[in-house]
Amino acid sequence: MGVLIDLSGPTSDWGKNQVKGQLDAMRWVNENGGINGKELQLVVIDDAYDPAKGVAGYNRLVDSEKSAGDLHSVHRDHHHPREKDRRRRGGHHRRLLHRQIRGPGQNPFQFLCLTLLWNHGPDRLKWIRDNWKDPSRNPKICYIFPDNTYGRDILDVCKDYAKKIGVDVGADQVVNWPTKDATVQLTNMKRDDPDFAYITSTA
Numbered sequence: 442m443g444v445l446i447d448l449s450g451p452t453s454d455w456g457k458n459q460v461k462g463q464l465d466a467m468r469w470v471n472e473n474g475g476i477n478g479k480e481l482q483l484v485v486i487d488d489a490y491d492p493a494k495g496v497a498g499y500n501r502l503v504d505s506e507k508s509a510g511d512l513h514s515v516h517r518d519h520h521h522p523r524e525k526d527r528r529r530r531g532g533h534h535r536r537l538l539h540r541q542i543r544g545p546g547q548n549p550f551q552f553l554c555l556t557l558l559w560n561h562g563p564d565r566l567k568w569i570r571d572n573w574k575d576p577s578r579n580p581k582i583c584y585i586f587p588d589n590t591y592g593r594d595i596l597d598v599c600k601d602y603a604k605k606i607g608v609d610v611g612a613d614q615v616v617n618w619p620t621k622d623a624t625v626q627l628t629n630m631k632r633d634d635p636d637f638a639y640i641t642s643t644a
Contacts, residue, residue: 443484443502443511450490451618452643460485463512484508562595562639563602569637570606583611583635585626585642587618592641599639611635616642 444463447456463483470481484506486498502508566582573580582603586592596613603610611633614626630638 442481443486443506443508445486445488445495445498445502445511447490448487452490455643558595562599565639566599566603566606566608570608579607579609580637581609581611581635582637582639583614583630583633585614585616585638585640587642588615595641
């Protein structure tokens with residue numbers, strides 16, 4: 442199995458920890474008889490949150506390593522050739538997916554380990570609306586996110602849903618990577634005075 446993950450770059454904070462769990466799982470599988478008696482091997486490739494490195498890594502897994510399937514941690518512009526992905530019959534286990542890659546008809550061998558960003562974004566809005574106690578006004582939310590595909594992925598879905606159910610949306614606050622100080626954005630958000638903030642980022 443191939444593992445395409447961020448071991449360097451702006452999102453490596455979680456990538457380095459996640460791969461430890463994947464390698465632990467590999468060891469556990471092998472210590473307990475493997476898969477149908479065969480040892481599981483993981484080929485770990487660092488894509489560094491770089492689409493070009495992601496494409497090169499994916500091609501290596503498919504063409505050179507002949508991996509039976511992949512563990513992808515996809516939260517950026519989808520970085521593998523989609524036609525090759527659709528033709529390939531190995532399992533693709535994704536940590537997160539953008540909406541562009543979803544769809545069992547187009548991608549029947551993709552298996553999601555978690556909900557998509559655009560699934561749980563509206564869920565949070567529904568919780569806010571259902572639990573709001575002030576009848577004099579709507580609740581208000583603000584979105585904080587990096588200006589990339591991962592950060593923007595939920596915005597149109599969430600803002601449309603918020604309008605439908607009566608949740609007001611404040612001004613967007615962009616916190617790009619790497620950023621250690623968000624004082625300006627939080628000051629701007631404070632002027633908007635939201636009741637809730639939805640933060641899309643890594644640790």
